[in-house]
Amino acid sequence: MIEVIAKGFFESLYMTLVSTFIAYALGLPLGTVLVVTDKDGIFPIPWLNSVLGVIINLLRSVPFLILLIVLLPFTRWIVGTTIGSTATIVPLVVASAPFIARLVESSLKEVDKGVIEAAQSMGASPMEIIYKVMLPEARPSLILGCAIAITTILSYSAMAGIVAGGGLGDIAIKYGYYRYQNDIMLITVAILVLIVQLFQEIGMKIAKISDKRI
Amino acid sequence: MARPIIELKNLSKIFATSEGELAALNGVDAQIYSGEIFGIIGMSGAGKSTLVRCINFLEKPTGGTVIFDGQDLSKLSQKELGRVRQSMGMIFQQFNLLMQRSVLSNVCFPLEIANVPKKDAVKRAYELLEIVGLADKAKAYPSQLSGGQKQRVAIARALATNPKVLLCDEATSALDPSTTASILSLLKEINKKFGITIVVITHEMSVIEEICNRVAIIDEGLIAEIGDVEEIFAKPKSKAAKKLVFPESKYIEQFVGEKCCRIIFDGRSSFEPVIANMILECKEAVNIMFADTKDIDGKAFGQIVIQLPDDERAAAKIMNYLTSKGLTVEEVLQND
Known part of the structure; x- marks a missing residue:
């Protein structure tokens, strides 16, 4: 049994971390584009901003469980299968990238407008402002956002158990729900709680250490 | 003194707000000469902050022209404008330092933008910190500095690219009187030593009195009066000037x-x-x-x-x- 739980634990970590990574690869640029193309942004493109905003809101309004099922053909097309932890990464990315984009957007909007103006007064281009001012200045807030994203993706990944997505959630449903083995369900839940705690704590620590304002 | 480095011709700026159009500048004409300290004073809402932002095109004027060093800024591409801005330093009321960068790294920032090699940039940054008297704080972060020290770092940063003009937007308004005096004397010293033209935006007559050669009084988006500081202090003609002087x-x-x-x-x-x-x-x-x-x-x-x-x-x-x-x-x- 311990082996099963250990396997589930590593599957959960694998799904969560890989999904977070890919979702950030999409969500970070997307969130940045949202801030930059805003009508008060450093490179306003209002139509693009509205289009992206609507797409993100649409994706975010679909409950994850439904998205998981709706995306099954898409998942099969990409990974070749719909079960197992690798297959779960697809819907996880689709669900969390827009969420991450919003997290990134709110972090970048916290950056002092005056500092951006100062960079503009030095002749910095929009790209330089993004890379040298906005992202570095928002770093502590981005790291905190990342901790939130990881814990959210972890809890999403547990839901994927319903379609045999692997990981701790899968075990909890298989043993706890279908076979009434409450002890195993409790153990998996406890492990999930611990992982969430751990990621949240680590995120807050790193954010604090990296913040030069205190 | 004879050559104007900045010429403002019939400059206007109209903001489109939800309550209709708001004219911040209504046709400003002024010449700022090379090497002088030029003051722009007005009550809050008179348009002085908009005016200074139009000088380096942080705000695009809706009418009129800005000629800097013989170039019409409205005719420049974004890239050329970036290069022109490197010869116009700017400091702000709220200092606007990069909070996640050390003092040294803040001063290096404009040099990074100007593609100066890192080694040269660091050397130049130390020179500048020496000038503003903060060489010992190079490794500190802005949050560890007092307001006056932050403004000194901002001044060092603004001077990094050897600008011809330094624009000061209410640079001393967030500082206490004695710190204000020390920042003003630093600006004076910089003006004398390096011959940098300084444009000072303020709502405090004492700042103008302290460092400016000439002053423009701006009221409701127009220049109410412009001339030598002594003259305007002695015989303010316009209502706005009288209100500021007395x-x-x-x-x-x-x-x-x-x-x-x-x-x-x-x-x-x-x-x-x-x-x-x-x-x-x-x-x-x-x-x-x-x-x-x-x-x-x-x-x-x-x-x-x-x-x-x-x-x-x-x-x-x-x-x-x-x-x-x-x-x-x-x-x-x-x-x-």
Whole structure:
């Protein structure tokens, strides 16, 4: 049994971390584009901003469980299968990238407008402002956002158990729900709680250490 | 002094707001000469911050032209504008330092933008920190500095690319009086040492008095008056200028009714005890109703309002005495 739980634990970590990574690869640029193309942004493109905003809101309004099922053909097309932890990464990315984009957007909007103006007064281009001012200045807030994203993706990944997505959630449903083995369900839940705690704590620590304002 | 480095021609800026159009600038004309310290003063909302942002095109003017060093800024591409901005440093009321970068790294920032090799940039940054007296704080972060120190770092940063012009937007408004004085003397020193033209935006007359050669008074998006600081202090012509030079002059109105006259000190007769001599000479008593004079570079500027004796002849004698001393005397009238 311990082996099963250990396997589930590593599957959960694998799904969560890989999904977070890919979702950030999409969500970070997307969130940045949202801030930059805003009508008060450093490179306003209002139509693009509205289009992206609507797409993100649409994706975010679909409950994850439904998205998981709706995306099954898409998942099969990409990974070749719909079960197992690798297959779960697809819907996880689709669900969390827009969420991450919003997290990134709110972090970048916290950056002092005056500092951006100062960079503009030095002749910095929009790209330089993004890379040298906005992202570095928002770093502590981005790291905190990342901790939130990881814990959210972890809890999403547990839901994927319903379609045999692997990981701790899968075990909890298989043993706890279908076979009434409450002890195993409790153990998996406890492990999930611990992982969430751990990621949240680590995120807050790193954010604090990296913040030069205190 | 003869060559204008910045020329503003009929500059206007209209903001589109939800309540309709708002004109911040209504056709500003001004010339700022190379090497001078030029002040722009006005009440809040007069348009001075918009004006300074139009000089480096942080705000695009909706009309008129800005000519900097012979170039019409509106004709430049975004990239060329970036290069022009490297020859115009700017400092701000809120300092606007990068909070996640060390002091040294903040000063290096404009050099990174200008593609200066890292080694040269660090060397230049240390030189600049030396100039502003903060070389020992190079490794510190802005949050560890006081307001005055932050502004010094901002000044070092603004000077990094060897600009021709330094724009100061309310640079001392967030500082206490003694820190303000030290920042102003630093600006003065920089102006003298490096010949950098400085444009100072402020709402405080004392800042203008302290460092500026010439001043423009801006009111409702227009230049109400422009000229040498001494001249404007002595004889403010426009209403906006009078309000700034004699902020308490509203009290004078209360005295009007009796026969009063205003003596204007414009710096010519400074060390002479004018009022005392007048009383001795004319042997007439006068009542000082209001006085606001200040000493600039050993010259007296300001005004004194005195109540004249009821006797017509005595009053005329006093008026004549003052005029003969080369002072400007005018009767205080209602609604002045």
